Every structure is written in C-alpha cells, then in structure tokens.
Amino acid sequence: MKQLLTSLLDLIFPPRCEVCRKNSQAAMCQDCFIEIKYMKPHLGIHSVSTYEGALKEAIHRFKFKNRKRLADPLGLLLVNYLSHIPSINMQEIDAIVPVPLHQRRLKERGFNQVALVAQIMQKYFEVPVLPALERIKDTEAQFDLAREERFHNIKEAFRVNHNHSVADKRVLLLDDIYTTGATIAECSKCLKTAGAKRVEILTLSRAVEHQA
Numbered sequence: 001m002k003q004l005l006t007s008l009l010d011l012i013f014p015p016r017c018e019v020c021r022k023n024s025q026a027a028m029c030q031d032c033f034i035e036i037k038y039m040k041p042h043l044g045i046h047s048v049s050t051y052e053g054a055l056k057e058a059i060h061r062f063k064f065k066n067r068k069r070l071a072d073p074l075g076l077l078l079v080n081y082l083s084h085i086p087s088i089n090m091q092e093i094d095a096i097v098p099v100p101l102h103q104r105r106l107k108e109r110g111f112n113q114v115a116l117v118a119q120i121m122q123k124y125f126e127v128p129v130l131p132a133l134e135r136i137k138d139t140e141a142q143f144d145l146a147r148e149e150r151f152h153n154i155k156e157a158f159r160v161n162h163n164h165s166v167a168d169k170r171v172l173l174l175d176d177i178y179t180t181g182a183t184i185a186e187c188s189k190c191l192k193t194a195g196a197k198r199v200e201i202l203t204l205s206r207a208v209e210h211q212a
C-alpha cells in the first residue's frame with residue numbers, strides 16, 4: 001500500500017534533483033554530481049571543490065532552504081573525495097568532529113548541516129561523529145566581514161565539550177565552506193589544546209576570491 005502511494009505521488013510530483021530540477025530519484029542527479037571537480041589539498045586543507053556551480057547551489061539549498069535530503073549526496077561526495085586523495089586515511093581517524101553552530105542558530109535552522117553530512121560519513125567509514133566542540137560566542141555572519149575582522153570575530157568562539165574527550169585522538173575536523181580559514185584555525189587550536197593527537201581538516205567547499 002505504502003509502495004503504491006509512493007509511486008502515485010511520484011507520478012504526480014516526480015522527484016527532482018535539488019540542484020538542476022531535472023527528474024531524479026536522488027537528491028542530486030548524476031550530471032550535477034559529476035560536474036563537481038575535485039581540488040587538490042592546499043597547505044594541509046582538504047576541500048572537495050570550489051564553492052561555485054552545482055556544489056554551491058546544493059550547499060545553499062541544504063543550509064538555507066531546509067533541503068535535508070541533500071545530506072545524502074553531500075555526504076557521499078565527501079566519501080568519494082576521500083577515496084581519491086591519499087593524504088587522509090580514514091582508518092587512521094578516531095573521530096569526526098563537525099564545526100558546531102551556536103545554540104541560537106541551531107534552534108533557528110533546526111539542524112546543523114555539517115553534523116548531518118558527518119553522520120553519512122560515520123555510516124560509511126564506521127568512524128564515530130564526536131560533538132566535541134561547542135560554539136559559545138554567537139558570532140556575526142563571517143560572510144559580511146573583512147578578513148582581519150573575521151579572525152577577531154571568531155576568537156574564543158569555541159570550546160571543547162569535555163563529555164566528548166579528544167585527548168590522544170586523531171580527529172577529522174569537518175566544515176561546509178572554507179573561506180579565510182579563521183573558523184578552522186580556531187577550532188583546530190581548541191582541539192589541540194584539549195589534547196588531540198592530530199587534526200586533519202576537510203571541508204565540502206572552498207570559497208574562491210575573484211580578482212577585481
């Protein structure tokens with residue numbers, strides 16, 4: 001019965017790709033998925049691709065339009081990316097730590113987009129997601145700030161939640177967009193101060209600064 005209802009609904013409202021709106025069972029169709037070209041790691045930072053095109057649209061809709069089903073393809077993208085780069089071996093990682101949202105932002109959005117994709121990675125690699133970081137400063141949106149302001153804005157914005165110890169652990173720090181690196185640097189510092197043995201950095205995308 002449920003199956004019949006699903007196929008009837010599919011007939012009336014065919015499932016579409018969240019990015020290009022073509023008919024697609026998956027939240028991101030194959031064409032959009034392969035449009036995303038992988039980037040080489042840069043100075044120890046691993047980002048799947050630049051923040052533009054299909055990836056930008058997917059992250060934007062996921063975060064701001066509440067399209068939670070995009071967690072699946074975005075998680076899969078990270079899994080696929082990691083299988084292509086030799087510099088992070090998930091068998092040598094003890095925990096995935098998502099960059100947290102402040103409690104106020106979390107209430108507003110209802111979910112932490114980074115934690116959702118981390119869960120997809122957890123399922124695939126069998127490496128636990130550890131909510132080891134807390135955002136204690138309700139910072140202004142980094143996006144609107146100049147570079148130096150971003151570093152100042154984010155200072156002391158995080159702390160380690162000692163219920164989820166990172167002591168002696170090899171940690172994969174995960175975020176959605178890498179811009180100036182201020183957030184990542186601050187989180188990484190917190191984790192190391194709390195005794196993390198190693199911190200690897202992975203982001204879904206990297207913002208590109210266009211020259212004027």
Ligand SMILES: [Zn+2]
Pocket residue numbers: 017018019020021022028029030031032033
């Ligand atoms: Zn598509």
